[in-house]
Amino acid sequence: MKLAEALSIVRKAPADGLPLKVVLACGFTPLHLQNFFAAHLQQAHPDRKIEVSVGLFEDIPGTLKLLGKHGVQAGALVLEWADLDSRLGYRQLGGWGQRVIPSILENVKARLKHLEALISEIPSSATLAVSLPTLSLPPGFHTAGWQVSEAELALHELVISFGRNLAAHPSVSIVSEQRLNADSPVSARYDFRSDLNTGFPYSSQHAAVLGRALAALLNPPKPKKGLITDLDDTLWAGLIGEVGHEQVSWDLASHTQFHGLYQQMLGALADQGVLIAVASKNTAEIAQKGLARTDLMISGDKIFPVEIHWEPKSGSVARILKAWNIGADSVVFVDDSPMELAEIHSAHPDVECLQFPKADYQAGFAFLQKLRDLFGKPRLSEEDSFRLESIRQGQQFHEATKGGDSTEQLLAAANAQVTLEFNPPASDKRVVELVNKTNQFNLNGVRFTDGEWHEKADDPNTITLAVSYQDKFGPLGKIAVVRGTREDHSLRVNAWVMSCRAFSRRIEYQTLLRLFERHGAASIAFDFVPTPKNKPMADFLRELLDQEPTNGVVLTREKFQEKLPKLYHQLIEKNG
C-alpha cells in the first residue's frame, strides 16, 4: 500500500460510522505508521470510523494506560531499540562503545520490566498488538559488522524474553519477526534522512508492512475449520490402485518427502482442532490399506469422514460438509488435479480450492506456509481438543435416532448435563470467539471486538450466559452464549448463538427456561435480524412464536410454556 492510498482510505471512512478507538504507542513520531495502521484497520472495518490516537510524544507508558478506558479497547505498541535506551538510536548523542554498554544493558532491562508490568495491568477485555524492535542496532559495538558481539546478543536476549512473557498474556499478540523479515527486508527498513529530520525512523515501505501486520493482529481473519484432501499424488505419491499400498511413498529416499511433510502438517492441524477428511476417487478397500499404514504421519483416527469411491467429488464434499455441519466458506479442498478442483469450485464456490504442488519445490514450500495462515488461530481453546470427537459423537447421536430409538428415549438416556455460567469472566476468550464465529443459530449476526463485548458487561442490567454441554457420548464444551438486558419485568436478548454441534439436544429450550426463571421475566424480546445463514435461528423462533420472527419480537412466558418440550438435562449453575 502506498501512502496516498492509505490516506485516501482513511479520508473515505464513513463520517457517521460508529467510532472504533485504537491507540498507537511508540517512542518516535508515528507519522505514516499511524496512517498505514489506520488504513488497514479501516479496510477491516469498512462501516466503522477508525480513530487512532497516539498519546503524548515519547510517552509509551501514558499511551498504554489509555487502553481499556474511554472506549479504547485495542492498541498497538511499537518498540525500537532507541525507545529502550536512546543511545541505541541516532537522534541523541549519549555515547557509544564498550564503556556505556553495561549501563545500556541495565537501562534496557529496567525499561522492559517496567513495560511488562504496565502491560500486565491491561484489562483482559482489551487487545494489544506488539512489535518488538525491527531496526538494526547502531554500530556502537566493538566487533566488525559481520561479527555479532556478546552485548548485542544480550540485548536480543532481553527483548526475546520480554516478548515471550508478553505472548503468554491472553490479550497480547506479537508481530512475527519471520514474516516481517519476508515482507520487509531488513536493509530497506530504516530511513536515516527521515529519522534525523523528522524523528520518524521507518521507510514508507516498512511502515506500510508494519501497519498491516499490526492491524492483522488486531483483526485476524477467521481461521478455516476443515480440510478435505485427495489421496493419490497428494496425501501420498503414486496411484495406489496401480502400485499397491506398500509402494505409495512419502520419504526422502523416494524423493517424495513433500508428501510426508504435508501429512505431518495435517497431523499438526488436526491436533489444533482442524477437521481433516478425505475425498478420493479410488477403490475403497485398496485406498483404506494406504490409510491404515502405520508410518502415515497423520493418524487414521484423525481423519473423518473418509469418502472413497468413483462418484464425483462434489458429492463427497457435500456429505463431508453435512457431517461436519460447517459452512463451505470454512473449508479448504486440496487436490493435485485441476479438473477435480474445477469441479469442486463449480459445485461449492465458497470452498477454498488449493492445488497440491507436487512437482514444484518452491510452490510446495509456500503451500505449507499458506496452510499455516489459513488455519492459524491466536490461541487454542479446550474445545479445539475435542472438536472431532464431538462431531463423531454427534453422528452417533443422530445415527441412534435413525436406528429406531425415539428422540424422547434417546434424550432421556443421554445423561445430559448443561452447565450455565452467568457473567463469565472477561479472560474467557471462548465466549466472544463463539459469538463471532457462529453463523447458523445466531440471533442477528452482529460481531463484536473483545472490547465492545466486555464494555457492555460492566452494565449492571446486562446478563451474559455461557452454556456448556456434555452427555454420555462425550463433552461438547462451551457451545452457546446469550447476552441480554433486564427491562422491568422482561428481558431483551441482544445476542444469542449456539454451535451447530449442539443442535437437537433441546439446549436452546433449557437456556430460555432458565432465563425466564432466574430473572422472573414475564416475557423475552429478541433483537432478531435475518442473515443469509441464520435460518436455524429463524426456524426455532418461528416454531416458538407461531409467527414469522421480526426484530423485537416478544415471547411471553405463557407461550413458551405451551411450546416447551420435556427436558432431561441435569443442570449446573455457576456465577462468573
Added chain:
Amino acid sequence: MDNSETRLVTIFENVFPDLPTDRIPNASQDSVQNWDSVAAITLMNLIEEEFGIQMDFDDLGELTSFKKILAYVEGKVAQTA
C-alpha cells in the same frame, strides 16, 4: 489545470480532507489551519512518492503555499527529466 497541478491537488485533498478542492490552488500555511509540521512532512512524502523526486528538508521552510510547492515540484521534475 496541467497534469502536475492536478496530481498535486489530489495530494492536497488527501492531506487536508476538510479543504474544499476549489480552494486548494490558493492554499497556504496561513490559510489552512491543519498545515502543521506533520502535514508538511506528509505532503513531502506524498510528493516524493507521486513524482519520483527527492526533496530537501532544508527547502521545507520555503514551501509555504500550494503555488510555491507546484513551482518547486515542476522545477525538480524538469531537472530529473
